[in-house]
Structures are given as C-alpha cells and as structure tokens.
Amino acid sequence: xxDDRSENGIVEHKAYARVxxxxxxxxxxxxxxxxxxxxxxxxxxxxxxSTDLVIFPHPTHDLVQFxxxxxxxxxxxxxxxxxxxxxxxxxxKIFYNYCKENNINxxxxxxxxxxxxxxxxxxxxxxxxxxxxxxxxxxxxxYKVRHLIKLEVRPNLILNAEKELGIxxxxxxxxxxxxxxxxxxxxxxxxxxxxxxxxxxxxxxDLLPPLYLIYAENPSDSGKVHSTxxxxxxxxxxxxxxxxxxxxxxxLEGHTALLEKDYTKLANLMNRNFDLRRQMFGDDALGALxxxxxxxxxxxxxxxxxxxxxxxxxxxxxxxxxxxKLLEDAxxxxxxxxxxxxxxxxxxxxxxxxxxxxxxxxTI
Ligand SMILES: Nc1ncnc2c1ncn2[C@@H]1O[C@H](COP(=O)(O)OP(=O)(O)O)[C@@H](O)[C@H]1O
Ligand SMILES: O=C(O)[C@H]1O[C@H](OP(=O)(O)O)[C@H](O)[C@@H](O)[C@@H]1O
Ligand SMILES: [Mg+2]
Numbered sequence: 001x002x003d004d005r006s007e008n009g010i011v012e013h014k015a016y017a018r019v020x021x022x023x024x025x026x027x028x029x030x031x032x033x034x035x036x037x038x039x040x041x042x043x044x045x046x047x048x049x050s051t052d053l054v055i056f057p058h059p060t061h062d063l064v065q066f067x068x069x070x071x072x073x074x075x076x077x078x079x080x081x082x083x084x085x086x087x088x089x090x091x092x093k094i095f096y097n098y099c100k101e102n103n104i105n106x107x108x109x110x111x112x113x114x115x116x117x118x119x120x121x122x123x124x125x126x127x128x129x130x131x132x133x134x135x136x137x138x139x140x141x142x143y144k145v146r147h148l149i150k151l152e153v154r155p156n157l158i159l160n161a162e163k164e165l166g167i168x169x170x171x172x173x174x175x176x177x178x179x180x181x182x183x184x185x186x187x188x189x190x191x192x193x194x195x196x197x198x199x200x201x202x203x204x205x206d207l208l209p210p211l212y213l214i215y216a217e218n219p220s221d222s223g224k225v226h227s228t229x230x231x232x233x234x235x236x237x238x239x240x241x242x243x244x245x246x247x248x249x250x251x252l253e254g255h256t257a258l259l260e261k262d263y264t265k266l267a268n269l270m271n272r273n274f275d276l277r278r279q280m281f282g283d284d285a286l287g288a289l290x291x292x293x294x295x296x297x298x299x300x301x302x303x304x305x306x307x308x309x310x311x312x313x314x315x316x317x318x319x320x321x322x323x324x325k326l327l328e329d330a331x332x333x334x335x336x337x338x339x340x341x342x343x344x345x346x347x348x349x350x351x352x353x354x355x356x357x358x359x360x361x362x363t364i
Contacts, residue, residue: 009049011141015133016344017041017125018176019213019307019314022269023251025277028170028226029233030189031248034255035176036205038307039342040213043130045088045116047138049109055088056114061121080122084115091132095139098149098157106143113138123215124308126173132158133177138213141267150355151348152197154178168226173308175200180346182208184255202346207258209266211341212324214293214304215312216329223310229280243280247273267303267318274305286310296334299330314341334363 016037023033043202055066062083066072099106113135119127136158140146149157155174162169176183177200182205187198206282207220232240250269257265274294283291290306293313300323317323331338 009142010046011138012044012046013134013137013141014042014044015130015137015177016180017119017127018122018128018173019099019125019211020172021182021208021211021314022254022273023247024172024273024306024308025170025226025229026244026248026250027172027185027187028168028230029248030187030192031243031244032187032251033172033175033185034182034203034258035172035185035253036182036208036341037176037180037344038125038213039344039347040339041117041119041127041130043084043115043119043127043134045115045131045134045138047135047142048112048114049142050112051110053110054112055085055092056112057085058083058115058117061160063119078324081298084117086165087128087131087161088113088115088135090164091135091158092139093138094161094164099143099145102148104145104148106145112172120215120217120312123311124306125312126177126308128162128167129158129169129173132161133174136161141217146351147355150199150357151352152195152356153180156197158260168230171198178313180344180348181205182343183294184251203255203258205343205345209263209316210324211301211343212315212317212327213307213312213339213341214297214315214327214336216293216336217304225281225285228285243276247276263316263318267316270303270305270314270316270320271298277306292334293336296330296336297327300330302327306330 007281016039018035019038020035022034023031027033062085063075115131117127117131119125119130121127136154140149155171155178158174159169159171171187172185175185179200179202182203184201184203185198229240250273254269256264278286287310290310294304297315301319302323304313307314317327328338
C-alpha cells in the first residue's frame with residue numbers, strides 16, 4: 001500500500017495488483033511463492049472522518065441500478081453478484097475483532113469509506129485483496145495503530161477478511177501487497193504453526209528480467225476455481241498432495257536461479273509451474289481462454305504461467321525484444337491485452353519496518 005494524502009483527517013491509500021511469479025497456488029497449501037507487486041494496476045481506498053459510519057458502493061463495481069432486465073442478467077453473468085462493498089465491510093469486522101482480542105484501544109469516532117480500482121476484475125491479479133489491503137492501511141492510520149499491528153500479521157488480516165466471505169485464497173497476494181517489491185515467501189507448516197504466519201524475505205527487484213503481462217476480459221472466480229482442488233487436498237488425495245509439493249519446490253530453485261540470473265532455469269520453472277497447475281486443476285476449471293493465453297506465449301517460445309488463479313498470464317521472453325514483439329502481434333490477433341509488467345518497489349515506512357521482529361528486520 002502507499003500513503004497518498006492525509007489532510008482534514010482524510011486518509012487515502014493505494015494497494016497494487018500482484019504477479020505470482022513462481023510457486024502459486026502452493027501458498028494455499030503450506031508451500032512457497034515468489035511474487036512481485038505490479039505497478040500497472042492498483043486499488044485505492046479513501047477514509048473520511050464522519051458522524052455516521054458509511055461504506056459507499058462503487059458507482060460501477062457495485063451496480064444496483066440497471067437499464068433493463070437483460071442488462072442486469074448479463075452483468076450478473078459476467079461479473080457475478082458482488083463488488084467491493086462486502087470486502088470493505090469484512091476488513092472492518094476483522095480489524096475491529098483483532099484489535100479487541102489484542103487489547104488495542106480504538107477511539108470511537110466514525111468514518112466514511114469509499115474505493116476505486118483499475119485492476120481488471122477477477123483476473124487473478126488480486127483485485128480483491130488490493131481493495132482489502134488499501135482499506136486496512138486506512139484503518140491503521142485513522143485509528144493510529146500502525147505501530148501496533150505487525151507487518152507480518154497484516155496479510156493474515158487481509159486474508160481473514162476474504163475467508164470471512166467464503167473466498168478460498170492464500171497469503172501470497174496479501175504478503176506482496178503489504179510489503180511491495182519482489183518477495184520470497186515460505187509458508188511451511190512449521191512456520192505457519194509456530195509463528196502464525198510465513199517467512200517473508202524481500203529480494204532485490206533488479207534480479208528480475210523484463211516480464212510481460214497478458215490478460216483478457218474474462219472474469220473468473222478464484223474461490224470457485226480453488227474449491228475442488230482444496231477439497232481433494234483436504235481429503236488426502238495423493239496426486240494433489242505430491243503435485244502441490246512439487247509446485248512448492250519451484251520457488252526454492254527459483255530463488256537460486258534469480259540470484260544467479262539463470263534465466264533459462266527461470267523459464268523452465270515458470271513453464272513447469274503452469275504444467276503442474278494444469279494437471280491438478282484440469283482444463284475445465286482453468287478455462288479454454290486462460291489456457292490459450294499461456295499457449296499463445298509458448299508458441300513464440302516464451303515461458304508463461306498464470307499470475308494468480310486465472311485471467312492473466314506472466315510471460316518471460318528468453319530471446320528478448322524481438323520475441324516480445326512477435327508475442328505482442330500474436331496477442332493482438334487473439335484479442336488479448338499485452339503489456340510490459342512494471343514492478344512496483346516497496347513503499348514501507350519506518351513505522352511499518354519497526355513493527356517487524358528484529359530477526360525479520362534484517363531481511364528488509
Ligand atoms: N475490480 C473489482 N471491483 C470490485 N470488487 C471486486 C473486484 N475484483 C474482485 N472484487 C470482489 O472480490 C471478490 C473475489 O474476487 P477474486 O475472484 O479473488 O478476484 P481477483 O483475482 O481479482 O482477486 C469478488 O467476488 C468481488 O466481491
Ligand atoms: O491460484 C493462485 O495462483 C492464487 O489464487 C488466488 O489469487 P487470485 O488473484 O484471486 O486469483 C489466491 O488468493 C492466491 O493465494 C493463489 O496463489
Ligand atoms: Mg482474489
């Protein structure tokens with residue numbers, strides 16, 4: 001998140017989209033991930049002191065007025081029933097309960113919350129958690145409790161807000177949205193149980209080669225995509241468990257590959273990551289259009305995988321700009337949006353960093 005303004009008690013924060021570069025979706029299953037904050041898109045939340053507590057619906061994302069019945073039905077079929085209001089309400093509840101349980105006193109003044117976002121909706125770029133992350137940041141400042149809620153705990157609060165709504169999701173999005181930049185994350189059961197969160201290690205952004213993004217107007221519900229595999233994993237399905245372990249090992253190798261700038265290895269790992277997802281989830285759950293986005297890149301010899309659960313793809317072109325140009329043309333023909341991925345640096349302030357336990361501070 002990013003601090004934008006603070007006048008007349010008004011607080012505004014941004015949180016950026018994110019790219020799961022390696023390891024997702026093993027973050028949902030005690031795995032590992034390497035992800036980066038994506039500067040191309042962001043959500044912003046504005047908090048204004050007020051007499052009543054008001055959560056404003058977004059004029060387009062929370063539509064309740066329609067031109068006609070067919071328009072309403074079409075809208076529900078493409079975007080689903082929900083917008084961001086439920087996300088804002090859920091983070092208010094989770095934040096309040098967390099403070100209460102941890103004896104963090106909150107003043108009794110009220111506020112109005114409103115949000116905006118340019119993150120393509122439900123495309124696996126973490127549009128949902130960006131809204132929640134920016135809202136949490138506003139609450140931290142409004143109640144002046146930023147120094148009391150540890151950085152490594154914040155992703156849990158953001159995830160809990162979505163869990164509260166029944167959205168199956170993991171921590172990698174929320175971690176990178178809180179930390180910014182490029183982050184290596186280890187969600188091993190041992191760390192999760194002992195610390196209540198994973199180990200998060202920021203990495204230098206210069207380690208990344210130029211990367212590209214492909215996406216399509218093709219909303220997919222990450223909760224729905226995840227639920228079958230999650231159930232199989234909980235039921236002890238051997239194939240899912242062993243494949244997920246393989247996915248979890250990819251960031252371990254990827255970490256070394258990035259440090260050594262071994263981009264041939266990076267390309268292989270990205271491709272392997274997607275192939276494993278495809279075997280576990282199956283083509284029906286992933287969706288033909290999403291698979292085609294991965295394949296359009298592979299046809300020009302690029303490496304590609306989903307950024308999240310589907311809707312957008314991250315691409316590495318080992319042969320450089322000429323290959324990227326070929327891909328750009330192929331995307332245009334296929335009707336996909338193609339753009340260079342902008343890595344957003346970390347924008348943590350001193351108060352945020354101070355909240356880290358001393359061992360973790362060394363990694364920032
Ligand atoms: N752009 C958006 N505007 C408003 N609400 C959104 C948006 N994107 C997601 N949401 C909300 O978050 C929920 C979960 O979205 P999700 O499938 O996780 O998408 P994403 O991949 O963008 O995170 C949606 O059902 C909706 O309530
Ligand atoms: O499946 C994935 O890679 C990710 O899916 C969710 O992210 P989303 O942007 O909503 O698709 C989930 O929250 C992540 O934890 C998964 O890694
Ligand atoms: Mg999401």
